[in-house]
Amino acid sequence: MTDSLENAAHTPIRHPQFDHVDTWIFDLDNTLYPAQCNLFAQIDERMGSFIANELDVDRVEARRIQKKFYVEHGTTLAGLMSEHGMAPGPFLDYVHDIDLAVVDPSEALDAALARLPGKRFIFTNGSHKHAENVAGKLGVLDRFDGIIDIAACNFVPKPHPGAFTHFLGHSRADAGRAAMFEDIARNLEVPHQLGMRTVWIQTHEDWATEKAHHGKDGEHVHHVTDDLVGFLDTL
Incomplete structure (x- = not known):
């Protein structure tokens, strides 16, 4: 693991490893919104x-x-x-027929996303409608250039390589100039192999840790944070 940010709200650390990035890829659930909202x-x-x-x-x-x-x-x-x-x-x-009242709009996330140079995508194993609903509730939907959902990937899910092939085909992104943010550590293995910078959004909730932490110590996890907005602010 090349870097670890246990609490990105502390003194900011500038990351030259992201200077080349012009495509920003975000998982949806437990990544764009905090896992503690359940x-x-x-x-x-x-x-x-x-x-x-x-x-x-x-x-x-x-x-x-x-x-x-x-x-x-x-x-x-x-x-x-x-x-x-x-x-x-x-x-x-x-x-996905769920109550979104637990998700609050985030002006801080909106501002952090707005500062990222290049294009931004949501890449989710869920549906396009679910991603639109959640991003809309967060107040960040307009910050994204596209949503690549499970249907767009021909129902091949992350972490399978085919899902990322579909993503790159739809987004026309250069993997070598991309960064992937994801709460499930094993889903970062293929992005690492493709040459993306990877950021694991660490989840501390007991109900989520069993699957989210699997593979967390591998070399495919380049950066770790439990605060997405704080991490983006260091970039």
């Missing part, structure tokens, strides 16, 4: 409900299936599609 916990709960209802299993078994699919396929949806032939639309509509 928005993704709602999505996680609804994924379990969907599996229980569709596969006619109890919630314990639904949770086991959900975790199994995440580990083996990258996302729960990918597992449902691969092993049960499930259409993605109903799943995405159901799990």
Whole structure:
């Protein structure tokens, strides 16, 4: 790991490693908004409900299936599609039908994004509509040049290399001039291999740490912060 910022709100550290960057790529959930608002916990709960209802299993078994699919396929949806032939639309509509009241607009995030030179993209394993809703609630939707969602990636999710191939095709970004911000450490392995600068948004919430921290000590994690706005302000 080439750098670590446990608390970017402390004395700013300028990062020459980002001087070449002209494409800024942000995951959505638990990255653009703070994990402590527990928005993704709602999505996680609804994924379990969907599996229980569709596969006619109890919630314990639904949770086991959900975790199994995440580990083996990258996302729960990918597992449902691969092993049960499930259409993605109903799943995405159901799990993203959540209460956004827990997400507050962030003028600080808006200002930090506005200062970044070049283009900015949201790259998410969720739906385009969900990304629009959340970014709109944050007050930052207009700061982005595009949203590359799971449908745009032909339902190939991060961390699979194919997802990043789709992203680069849609965004026309030069991976060697890009930076990727992501709360799930293993999702930074391919960006590192492609030559991107990588920033892991560290999540301290107990419900999220099991999957988010996997692979956190690998060389693919270049920078670490638990404060996205504070980190962007150092750039």
